[in-house]
Amino acid sequence: MVLTITPEDWRHDTVQYLKNPNGSYSQQIRRRYYVIRDEVLFRISSDDLLMKCLGKKEQLVAMTEVHEGICGAHQAGIKMRWLLRRHGYYWPTILKDCIEYAKGCKDCQRHGPIQHVPAGPMNPIVKAWPFKxxxxxxxxxxxxxxxxxxxxxxxxxxxxxxxxxxxxxxxxxxxxxxxxxxxxxxxxxxxxxxxxxx
The missing domain is CATH 3.30.420.10 (Ribonuclease H-like superfamily/Ribonuclease H)
Structure with missing residues (x-):
């Protein structure tokens, strides 16, 4: 939530600028394309889609879910960034953080030279009746x-x-x-x- 953003958070200056654009802010902050909707900060992408801006804790949860969550396949950092942006999430250091996260994954290090994904529980798609x-x-x-x-x-x-x-x-x-x-x-x-x- 925007209301709980601390001064250490990368979103802080942008939120302050959007709430009070008459203050003294750097040219870099003024040029960015952000908007606040329902007390949440979003970035406007090049194709006019809104991407939710995440803080540190949310970034780690999103990277963990994309990399090794229920539908994660231990992709490399560039693929992780693509998936996160496709799901509508953004932060300025997304590529660097995804690459570091993928390099630090123990399963990826252990099974990296092998050309298959490490074994994990299967998640079958179950439908209750035929042809649905x-x-x-x-x-x-x-x-x-x-x-x-x-x-x-x-x-x-x-x-x-x-x-x-x-x-x-x-x-x-x-x-x-x-x-x-x-x-x-x-x-x-x-x-x-x-x-x-x-």
Whole structure:
């Protein structure tokens, strides 16, 4: 919360400037793009999205969750920074902190030379009934292409039954994917609760 930011916090000067822009502040603080919403400081990104600004404790929690949390895969620092920004978090030293965190991970040091992620508990995606959750992916580009010119395969798998729906495609376009979802999933099995893609 903005109200509990201490003077040692990197957000302090920015919050003070936003609350009282008439004070004497450095040009660097005046040029930054920040806004306060519901007593929380956000940074406006280059694509006009709001990213929540985190303090020291929140930064450590976010890095821990992204690196080794329930969906963490012990990625390197650059990938961690990308994930944190994609989830809408920001602080000025995010790249440096992510690289240091990844280098300090004991599991990463132990299993670094090995080309696989260290063993950890599996977190299966459980759906309560058939055809309510699907996973979709595209296979291809396939060489050589089929006799009819198909180079890709669009595949959808039901989480509950493991039922597979697949269709060959010459090109993967938005129209063909929507048509596949309508014909092969919605019209045959009803409206799904979720469709997961990478």
């Amino acid at each position: 959750g699907w996973a979709m992916d595209v296979i291809g580009q396939i060489y050589p292409k089929s006799s009819k010119g198909h180079k890709y395969i669009l595949v959808a798998t039901d989480f509950f039954t493991k039922w597979v729906e697949a269709v060959p495609l010459k090109q993967v376009t938005q129209v063909e994917v929507i048509e596949f979802i309508e014909k092969n999933i919605i019209h045959r099995f009803g409206l799904p609760e979720s469709i997961m893609t990478d």
